[in-house]
Amino acid sequence: MNSDSNDPQSTENVSGRQPEEILRAAGQELPDPQLPDESAKSEPSAASHSAQPEADGSRPTSQPRAADESSSAAPASSGSVPLAKIPLTKAVADPDRPGQALAADAPPAGDGDASDVSGLEPTIAPKRFQTSGQAKMSVFSGRGFHPKMVKWKQLLAQVNEWEDQLMQEPDDALRKRSLALRYRAMAGEKLSKLLPEAYALVREAGRRTLGMRHYDVQMIGGISLFDSHIAEMQTGEGKTLTATLPLYLHSLPGKGAHLATVNDYLAKRDAEWMTPLFQKLGVSVGIIQTPDDQAARRTSYAAAVTYGTAKEFGFDFLRDRLLLRAQNRIDTEMLGDGGGFSQSGDKPVMRGMHFCLVDEADSILIDEARTPLIIGSLEDTVRDQIVETYRWAAEHAPEYIEDEHYIIDEETKQFELTARGRQKVRALPKSDLVRTMGLVDLYEYTERAAKVHAEFLLDRQYVIRPDDEDKDEIVIVDEFTGRLAEGRKWRDGIHQAIEAKEDLEISVPTGQAARITVQDLFLRYNHLAGMTGTAATSARELSKIYRTPVLRVPTNRPPQRKRLPDRVFGNLTAKFKAIADEVAEVHATGRPVLIGTRSIDKSELLSHMLNDLGIEHEVLNANNVEREAEIVADAGQHGRVTVATNMAGRGTDIKLTDEIVEIGGMHVICTELHDAARIDRQLIGRCGRQGDPGSYRQYLALDDDILKGGLGPQRAEKLKVRGQDVQGSMDRLAKLFRKAQLKVERTHFRDRMVLLHHEKERKKLQREIGQDPYLDTPN
Numbered sequence: 029m030n031s032d033s034n035d036p037q038s039t040e041n042v043s044g045r046q047p048e049e050i051l052r053a054a055g056q057e058l059p060d061p062q063l064p065d066e067s068a069k070s071e072p073s074a075a076s077h078s079a080q081p082e083a084d085g086s087r088p089t090s091q092p093r094a095a096d097e098s099s100s101a102a103p104a105s106s107g108s109v110p111l112a113k114i115p116l117t118k119a120v121a122d123p124d125r126p127g128q129a130l131a132a133d134a135p136p137a138g139d140g141d142a143s144d145v146s147g148l149e150p151t152i153a154p155k156r157f158q159t160s161g162q163a164k165m166s167v168f169s170g171r172g173f174h175p176k177m178v179k180w181k182q183l184l185a186q187v188n189e190w191e192d193q194l195m196q197e198p199d200d201a202l203r204k205r206s207l208a209l210r211y212r213a214m215a216g217e218k219l220s221k222l223l224p225e226a227y228a229l230v231r232e233a234g235r236r237t238l239g240m241r242h243y244d245v246q247m248i249g250g251i252s253l254f255d256s257h258i259a260e261m262q263t264g265e266g267k268t269l270t271a272t273l274p275l276y277l278h279s280l281p282g283k284g285a286h287l288a289t290v291n292d293y294l295a296k297r298d299a300e301w302m303t304p305l306f307q308k309l310g311v312s313v314g315i316i317q318t319p320d321d322q323a324a325r326r327t328s329y330a331a332a333v334t335y336g337t338a339k340e341f342g343f344d345f346l347r348d349r350l351l352l353r354a355q356n357r358i359d360t361e362m363l364g365d366g367g368g369f370s371q372s373g374d375k376p377v378m379r380g381m382h383f384c385l386v387d388e389a390d391s392i393l394i395d396e397a398r399t400p401l402i403i404g405s406l407e408d409t410v411r412d413q414i415v416e417t418y419r420w421a422a423e424h425a426p427e428y429i430e431d432e433h434y435i436i437d438e439e440t441k442q443f444e445l446t447a448r449g450r451q452k453v454r455a456l457p458k459s460d461l462v463r464t465m466g467l468v469d470l471y472e473y474t475e476r477a478a479k480v481h482a483e484f485l486l487d488r489q490y491v492i493r494p495d496d497e498d499k500d501e502i503v504i505v506d507e508f509t510g511r512l513a514e515g516r517k518w519r520d521g522i523h524q525a526i527e528a529k530e531d532l533e534i535s536v537p538t539g540q541a542a543r544i545t546v547q548d549l550f551l552r553y554n555h556l557a558g559m560t561g562t563a564a565t566s567a568r569e570l571s572k573i574y575r576t577p578v579l580r581v582p583t584n585r586p587p588q589r590k591r592l593p594d595r596v597f598g599n600l601t602a603k604f605k606a607i608a609d610e611v612a613e614v615h616a617t618g619r620p621v622l623i624g625t626r627s628i629d630k631s632e633l634l635s636h637m638l639n640d641l642g643i644e645h646e647v648l649n650a651n652n653v654e655r656e657a658e659i660v661a662d663a664g665q666h667g668r669v670t671v672a673t674n675m676a677g678r679g680t681d682i683k684l685t686d687e688i689v690e691i692g693g694m695h696v697i698c699t700e701l702h703d704a705a706r707i708d709r710q711l712i713g714r715c716g717r718q719g720d721p722g723s724y725r726q727y728l729a730l731d732d733d734i735l736k737g738g739l740g741p742q743r744a745e746k747l748k749v750r751g752q753d754v755q756g757s758m759d760r761l762a763k764l765f766r767k768a769q770l771k772v773e774r775t776h777f778r779d780r781m782v783l784l785h786h787e788k789e790r791k792k793l794q795r796e797i798g799q800d801p802y803l804d805t806p807n
């Protein structure tokens with residue numbers, strides 16, 4: 029029975045590198061973890077990837093937000109006012125808009141640090157802090173008392189007390205302080221005791237090198253991250269800078285501090301952007317990129333702080349584990365606790381799993397949680413037979429008719445052959461190789477091919493691209509991010525069935541040498557924390573699985589984003605027509621418009637409609653990812669219209685000029701609800717960044733996919749039929765869509781919990797019989 033669905037989480041990431049290649053990799057000197065990082069003693073070296081960021085610390089890609097003019101060591105202002113003295117309801121200073129006055133009683137913080145942190149509220153209280161009364165506190169109410177806030181505010185006040193003094197000190201004095209902190213941490217002093225001085229040092233280093241002094245809200249975010257929380261910070265609130273705080277503090281004991289993000293591009297960009305800050309404190313920075321060899325990886329992990337993707341951290345863990353097993357050291361030496369050398373000189377690349385800060389935590393810890401990372405074992409000997417059977421099944425798939433040859437189980441989404449279907453399989457002509465395949469297998473190949481034929485569409489779930497060797501390959505389009513998920517594959521033969529359907533070379537699964545899920549990977553870290561723009565709806569899940577409560581950090585400046593009422597239409601055509609009209613209307617005012625679609629084909633359909641109206645626009649989807657930075661950098665310009673799949677919702681900073689701010693900022697149009705409300709909010713978060721004005725509107729139609737998933741195919745079909753001929757809007761139905769979305773979210777949550785349970789049981793069983801749950805396939 030084929031059990032897969034086109035759920036992106038039913039995919040796997042497969043490392044292209046074979047175990048023997050990994051085992052062959054010879055080592056380069058690993059610094060003795062007992063010694064302080066060399067870079068702390070001498071002039072700091074550049075990031076291990078020759079990161080040469082611009083001196084003002086601006087982002088290497090799109091135009092950076094204007095950094096504080098005083099990016100030299102000149103103090104911006106005294107700035108350090110103990111929190112106790114800060115009135116709790118004071119106005120917020122606007123550093124970028126000189127015209128805006130500071131409240132009379134606000135401290136003269138020249139770079140905008142005047143946020144009220146009194147409103148910091150938890151989305152959830154950690155279990156261990158809940159009293160019976162608090163336990164009833166609404167998880168999502170956003171109101172209530174955070175048990176730790178008093179302590180955190182005291183810590184912030186202590187950080188602030190350091191500020192005047194540090195501002196007076198020259199650079200090398202700061203570096204000496206940093207080194208002293210490192211020695212104290214390595215001598216076993218508690219990091220929480222070092223926090224005030226460490227955070228004040230980071231803030232000062234940020235001010236001197238990047239022209240950005242961490243806002244108080246960012247400091248509170250940073251403190252909560254040290255306390256293993258997920259800090260929910262709205263898009264554009266400066267997560268990249270906030271991350272430097274816990275990364276620095278956790279790097280002090282010399283066991284490595286990791287920042288895991290979603291792709292190589294973001295890992296490199298953020299690391300390069302923040303490197304001057306770390307260098308100022310004598311902290312080395314390493315960047316892991318997918319093409320890196322073992323030696324380069326080892327160097328990057330040896331750095332005090334390492335930026336990389338969750339995927340690469342996972343593969344490195346698995347490769348190291350394979351290596352240790354080959355050296356028979358897995359039982360005697362826990363991975364990474366000191367590295368170590370084999371007689372052959374091979375050694376693991378990682379130094380251990382001490383602290384990891386997960387950027388875009390919702391995406392990695394929830395959306396990707398189930399994705400197994402797999403390192404393949406040697407090639408299968410029955411390869412030819414398998415390939416030929418995939419081709420045979422794909423060739424005949426269009427001949428199978430729903431309800432006659434197969435039925436679809438509505439609950440499980442499985443395709444099952446009927447008696448007639450099975451009879452057809454038996455009757456079809458077969459080559460010798462295919463005939464030697466067992467009959468049950470042939471049924472399974474056929475069910476899979478029929479499913480792929482019916483449900484997996486080119487340019488929707490996947491695209492075809494040339495790979496490094498110019499051979500066409502299937503690349504999954506991530507439903508959640510709209511980006512191409514390079515290197516990811518659908519599981520259970522679905523990927524190969526699609527390759528057969530598209531007549532491409534079939535990548536026969538190579539078996540499995542080592543495997544870990546993203547979830548398991550992060551649960552292995554001693555300390556875990558995360559940042560995200562949108563965690564509220566996942567708070568319960570994050571807390572339950574990772575024991576990382578969510579803290580909602582307030583914005584530095586009051587948000588000015590306006591939500592316009594939802595609009596509902598009978599069908600896609602009516603909806604897109606209304607969208608095109610709204611685009612034309614807003615476009616006429618000169619305000620930039622960003623339109624988010626759920627798939628490439630819809631972004632192109634909308635593009636045609638805009639062309640018909642003569643509205644010039646850019647299309648940003650997985651088909652033109654090369655121009656992404658350029659398109660996004662311009663998306664906030666006067667009169668600009670940008671049509672994008674989900675990808676515009678991630679890792680992109682859309683800058684507005686003062687002129688655009690004056691006329692109301694950017695307008696975002698959401699054309700369909702996503703399976704997770706989080707994704708919708710990411711798109712919405714492209715407007716109204718950092719207190720900018722902006723507006724957004726959600727469009728819906730009765731033939732939207734979300735209704736099928738949330739209300740069931742029958743009800744969805746009825747609604748679809750009902751809406752077919754309706755031209756006007758039916759806005760009162762909007763609630764129905766939100767309800768459907770909630771239902772879909774709940775189903776996905778349940779699936780993830782079931783998987784977690786099974787994984788736990790599997791690992792327990794394997795351990796009981798002496799197997800390694802990451803390296804051994806269960807019997």
Ligand SMILES: Nc1ncnc2c1ncn2[C@@H]1O[C@H](COP(=O)(O)OP(=O)(O)OP(=O)(O)O)[C@@H](O)[C@H]1O
Binds near residue numbers: 242261678679
């Ligand atoms: N303390 C600060 N002082 C001055 N500028 C800041 C400060 N913190 C952040 N910024 C600016 O805010 C902008 C957004 O920062 P960043 O990209 O890190 O935000 P983000 O929270 O990661 O957003 P997204 O979720 O959209 O990626 C950047 O241009 C950055 O320069």
